[in-house]
Amino acid sequence: MPVNNRLKDLRHDHRMNQTEFADFLGISIYQYNRYERGARQPTLEVALQISEKVKRPVNDIFYLTEEAPS
Numbered sequence: 001m002p003v004n005n006r007l008k009d010l011r012h013d014h015r016m017n018q019t020e021f022a023d024f025l026g027i028s029i030y031q032y033n034r035y036e037r038g039a040r041q042p043t044l045e046v047a048l049q050i051s052e053k054v055k056r057p058v059n060d061i062f063y064l065t066e067e068a069p070s
Helices: 007-013 018-025 029-037 044-054
Strands: 003-005 062-064
Touching: 007 018, 007 029, 018 029, 018 044
Parallel strands: none
Antiparallel strands: 003 062
């Protein structure tokens, strides 16, 4: 099951661009961009830090999706 995220929605809710949101979260823009695009998944530690910063439960930000049938 792939892990997806709602980082872009959260960033828009905070009315920030990617650079501003990455700074707010305390991570590099490069790292944040990869998370938002789904190219990389954050470690559990980073996911918990993001959750704490935006004051949302981890499963509101990161969630599992069903794989498309082959």
